[in-house]
Amino acid sequence: AKADTSAGSNPLFRLLNPSVPQQNPETGRYYFYPHIGLSRVSDTAKVNEYFRNPVVRNNFPANTKFLWGKQERDDAGKLSTVVFLYAIKTIPGKDAAQLEGEAIEDASQEFDQITNEVNVTMKMTNAGSLTWEKMTEKNVNKSIAIVLDDIVYSAPNVTQKISGGNSRITMGGGNSANTQLVVEEAKDLANILKAGKLNAPAKIVQEQVVGPTLGQEAVHGGMLSFGISFLVIFALMIVYYNTGGMVANIALILNLLFTVGILSAMHATLTAAGIAGLVLTIGMAVDTNVIIFERIKEELSRGATHDQAVKTGYRRALPPVLDGHVTSLLTAIILAIYGLGPVLGFATTQIIGLLLSLFTGILVSRLVTDFYTNKDRHFKYFTTFSKRIFRHANYKFIEYRKVAYVISFIILILGVAAIFNGFKEGVEFSGGRSFIVRFDT
Numbered sequence: 001a002k003a004d005t006s007a008g009s010n011p012l013f014r015l016l017n018p019s020v021p022q023q024n025p026e027t028g029r030y031y032f033y034p035h036i037g038l039s040r041v042s043d044t045a046k047v048n049e050y051f052r053n054p055v056v057r058n059n060f061p062a063n064t065k066f067l068w069g070k071q072e073r074d075d076a077g078k079l080s081t082v083v084f085l086y087a088i089k090t091i092p093g094k095d096a097a098q099l100e101g102e103a104i105e106d107a108s109q110e111f112d113q114i115t116n117e118v119n120v121t122m123k124m125t126n127a128g129s130l131t132w133e134k135m136t137e138k139n140v141n142k143s144i145a146i147v148l149d150d151i152v153y154s155a156p157n158v159t160q161k162i163s164g165g166n167s168r169i170t171m172g173g174g175n176s177a178n179t180q181l182v183v184e185e186a187k188d189l190a191n192i193l194k195a196g197k198l199n200a201p202a203k204i205v206q207e208q209v210v211g212p213t214l215g216q217e218a219v220h221g222g223m224l225s226f227g228i229s230f231l232v233i234f235a236l237m238i239v240y241y242n243t244g245g246m247v248a249n250i251a252l253i254l255n256l257l258f259t260v261g262i263l264s265a266m267h268a269t270l271t272a273a274g275i276a277g278l279v280l281t282i283g284m285a286v287d288t289n290v291i292i293f294e295r296i297k298e299e300l301s302r303g304a305t306h307d308q309a310v311k312t313g314y315r316r317a318l319p320p321v322l323d324g325h326v327t328s329l330l331t332a333i334i335l336a337i338y339g340l341g342p343v344l345g346f347a348t349t350q351i352i353g354l355l356l357s358l359f360t361g362i363l364v365s366r367l368v369t370d371f372y373t374n375k376d377r378h379f380k381y382f383t384t385f386s387k388r389i390f391r392h393a394n395y396k397f398i399e400y401r402k403v404a405y406v407i408s409f410i411i412l413i414l415g416v417a418a419i420f421n422g423f424k425e426g427v428e429f430s431g432g433r434s435f436i437v438r439f440d441t
Contacts, residue, residue, distance in 0.1 A: 012050045015043040016085065018027030033068065034143035034155035035084035037118035044068055063092045067145070067153040075182060086152045088145055099148065103128025105165075109186040118186045120192055137161040146192065153192050153378040180361065222275035229279050230256075233286055241293050242380040247368050248289035251360040255285040258356045265351065273342035277349025284328070284353055289362025292317040297381050306378035310369055314362070321362065329354050330398055 017034040039047050050056055051066050059141030069084040086408045091098060106123045106151065124132050143155040156169045234252070259281060268274065296313030304312065311385050332354060335347035372379065397404075 008312055012047070012056070014377070015050075016047050021085075026043045034086065034145070034157070036087050038082045038084045040082055041071065044100070047085065050295050054353070060085065060087070061089075061091045064088070065090050066096065067147060067150050068133055069155075084152070086155060088147065088152070099128060099131050101148075101193075103131060104193050106232065107190040109183065109190045111183070118171040118182045120171060120189050120193070122167045124165030124167070129163075132165060132167070136434050148192050154189055164241050164430050222272050226275055226279050226282075229282050233282055237286060237289075240383060240386045242383045242386075244293055244296075244379040244381040247365045247379065248286050248293070250368055251289060252282065252285045254364055255281065255353065255356045255360045258360070259349070259352050262352050262356075268345070268348070270340055271345045273346040274349050277346045277353065280350060281353030284325075285357045286359060287324070288317075288321050288357055291321055291366055292361070292365070293381055301383065307373060314366055318362070321358070323357055336436060 015435075016037045016039045016421050018037040019035050021030040021032045022029050029117070044144045048066070065088040067088050068224055070084060072080045073085055074080065077283065088097075090096060104122060104127070105125050108121055110119045110121055111117075112119055139158045140160060141158065142390050143157050146154045146156070154169065166303065169189070171182055171189070181242075209400045232251050236250075263274070292313055296309045299309035299312050300306070329351065332347045332350040335343055336351060339347055369379065
């Protein structure tokens, strides 16, 4: 029976584009691709789910194993968004190949000066040579896959029986634009072949598959919190610091634009931790201007002119601003050095945000202020609300210091105790599987 490969009637082929054999118009023979189809990287998990379904799996031989190929690169070096799917033939009854990595004695990348082609030469052991000779004899004009850690790195076509254990894989010559890329791929393949003889398989420490609905909700929730925090702080700066708050808002907007621009230039991936870092960056960006504005307000309250207040305010605010940013920056650097995954993404966003906060909060805001005041104008730093809120403030901190000591000590003890007996370790620390089950009603 002929399989129906139309996407409309088969849900599998909506995600997997099958590789249809091509007929040679001169010889009339069909050419079969080494792969059986290709799919978007984002759809591979769903395709794997289909092939694990017994209804689908039983249509293939028992010794068939489905493996994805590595992501290829284009002439510009960018990773492709699609990968090929291979149907690998294993030893019946075993999840192993007919020829394993220990049969390879050496492999290297070479360049043929006559044909201008990049090749990978491979040398087998004595026992491996005999197995390799039998395999190539049975698979002439067929492909043999080179697999490491269940990833197909290459599937060269066998042109003839290979005896003696010495083989050559032709990688092609490429064009003037991607010759170096072909050479690098050949070096990688040679290293893969040599690594195959090492008894050090890679193990997945953590794997997380997020469906499109859950991923969209995470992005929507993160961006919503980002937008709300931005609008609240934007409004608060104007309500509390009058027209001076516009300077802080300009610095805030530039900080966010620069941060997103740098992350885009680094080809960073958007994650929930990255969004959390951006939200924290909003607070840090205005923190610099808050310290500066409070210093300016102190000088104005003492009777200084606006020019004098601005100069003195920026000068006196610089040490505490630098102290706060340096300590936060040290913490973020430590997270970046020792953190992995989301922690590293959060630390990277925080480091960029801290550095840009110094730039926009001190330099940019001062430039905007000087540009405005040079035309015999000045910003207002007081509002009716800000004048009234702390007018009669009288907090007896020193009088109740002993009570504060006791409360601080109790919180310290509880915090230390929580470190040893208060946290529930996730799968990132304890190992195992974590499932999120949601019931829609």
